[in-house]
Amino acid sequence: MPLTRRTLLATAASTLAAPALPRFAWADDTPILRAAPAVAQIAPKGYGTTPIWSYGGMIPGPEVRVRAGERVRRRFVNDLPQPSAVHWHGIRITNAMDGAAGFTQDPVPPGGTFGYDFVAPDPGTYWYHAHARSWEQVSRGLAGPLIVEEAEVWTGLEGAATxxxxxxxxxxxxxxxxxxxxxxxxxxxxxxxxxxxxxxxxxxxxxxxxxxxxxxxxxxxxxxxxxxxxxxxxxxxxxxxxxxxxxxxxxxxxxxxxxxxxxxxxxxxxxxxxxxxxxxxxxxxxxxxxxxxxxxxxxxGGETPLPPQDGPVRALPMTMDHALGLTAPQEEVLRMEGGAMGGLRRAHLGGVDRDFRELVAARRVWAFNGVAGDMDAPAFRAALGRTVRMRLVNDTAWAHGIHLHGHHFEVLSRGGRPDPHRDRRDTVLVMPDEPVEIAFIADNPGRWLLHCHMLGHQASGMLTWFEVG
CATH class of the missing domain: 2.60.40.420 (Cupredoxins -  blue copper proteins)
Incomplete structure (x- = not known):
């Protein structure tokens, strides 16, 4: 396909036994979120359509929109040729609803169903996506927006968006x-x-x-x-x-x-x-x-123009508990290793120390703290309510987007310098040779994944977990 100004050239899971979850009684009107093969017009008009996988026959998948404090209930139906599951990214929900196939739930087999039912506590922009072979299933189109509106309407207030x-x-x-x-x-x-x-x-x-x-x-x-x-x-x-x-x-x-x-x-x-x-x-x-x-x-869009908006933009109301005590936190380090030009020589996999040739044969070329995606033990455990301060060290030649499931964290510093904004996030971009310090309150009990959201990196070693409570 020739390049246009809207195209660009590319530059350069393990499965664990997961506890069976309780079955839910669903009303007949419970919305269905169906994953199935479909086609889409991704290339410019005049070119053929693209076979994809999608939720609801569309890309992105149908928007899920609720107000903060309301429930999200979806009956997931898997009409794909592979097992799948749905991860609700960024939402602080109960561990059983996190959607990490093989870890917090059994993968949903082809033809199977699973009930997701949780409260969306915090307003904001989130999304949902496949979390089984996610490096393939998300690339095929399995993603959609999850929007949680403010408990009190923000749009339309003075200074807010219209x-x-x-x-x-x-x-x-x-x-x-x-x-x-x-x-x-x-x-x-x-x-x-x-x-x-x-x-x-x-x-x-x-x-x-x-x-x-x-x-x-x-x-x-x-x-x-x-x-x-x-x-x-x-x-x-x-x-x-x-x-x-x-x-x-x-x-x-x-x-x-x-x-x-x-x-x-x-x-x-x-x-x-x-x-x-x-x-x-x-x-x-x-x-x-x-x-x-x-x-x-x-x-x-051709509508009658509005009068120009005067005055500064109105800030969103702050949410979540911001009492982040750092007097005596639990200290943890997550060191990223491996990849091309990374110098990884050895790492643990399957509880055994393996050399790089063995790691490549097992399709593991990245590691956290010398462990190449071995999920037998957590990276750390934290008591419920404990503040955890974590130093993220990127000893590789590539950028990584590190994502914590079930929690938001505060970015404390970058490259050894205090971060001037101290933003709260669930995913942070860590550049090569740029240590990043984050901190969070371990206030959501359960076993939670911690991984790189460059999903091929996750599949090939940058995957671990931590336990709260």
Missing amino acids: REATLMLADWRLQEDAALHEASFGDLHDWSHAGRLGNTVTINGSIDAAIPVRRGERLRLRLINSATARVMPLRLPGLSPVLIALDGHPVALRAAEEIVLAPAQRADVVVDVSPEMDAPLPILMDTGRDEWIEIGALVD
Whole structure:
């Protein structure tokens, strides 16, 4: 497929026994979330359609939207040829509903069903995605937005946005006939480098995304990076975005001329659309080496313009418990090792010390603290309510997006310097040779995964877990 200004060239699980979960009694009107093969027009018009896997026959999957404190109930139906499960990313929910196949629940077999039922406690921008062979299933399209609105309506208040739009970004590796490049699923060369990078980026499933806006409106954009490997630096020229939240958590307001989203990260920004808007406003992404391309645009939707929005942007109400005591925290270190040019010589796997040749044969080329995805023992245990301070050390040549299940954490420092914002996140981008210090309260009991969200890295060794309580 030839390149256009909206396409780009790619640059360079173990399964555990999981406890059976209780069966739920479902009402006839319980919404169904069905995963099944489908087709989509990902390539430009004039090219063929792309066979994908999707929730509800669409990409991204259907938006799940509730208000903070309300329940999410979905009957997951697996019509795929593989076992699967649904992870509700970033939501602080009970461990049994986390959706980590083979760890917190049994994988749902082809033709099987599973009931997800949980309260969404915190407002914010989240998402859901497959968590079985996620390096393949997410790449095939199994992801969708999960939006938790503020308990008290924020949109429409003085200084707040007049409207909002969710933009879910995805990265696809297409062949010339527009089919997914299936032969490279699980490619160890990809996994040992940056991961499976695609050659096409979409917004809400479209390669030519045109987001209709109303001139004069103040718009809240919920940005979600659902790619399996691609870090996405974004710009919205001419709009002066104001950052209001990261990974679902409110932040101190600040300008966001460039927004960098690692896989799984989210950002909420507010933009003021000029009443004199006379041309589409591009959404730009850096493909690498400061090469920016247009991946979509905000376009005039044709409605009567609103009066220009005056005054500063209104901050979101702060949520979650912020009493993070650091006087005597539990200290932990997570050291990232391996990958191409990483110098990994040995690591533990299956409880045995193995040399690099044995690790490659087992398709494990990354490690945490000298362990290559061996899930027999946790990385650490923490008492319920204990504050954990963790130092993330990247001794590799590649960036990693480290995700903690079931918890938000505070970013304390980067590169040995205090972080000026102290943002709360569930996924943090750690660059090579840039130690990052985070801290969180272990307030959600259970066994929780801790892994790189470059999903090929996770599958090939960057996967562990911790236990709370």
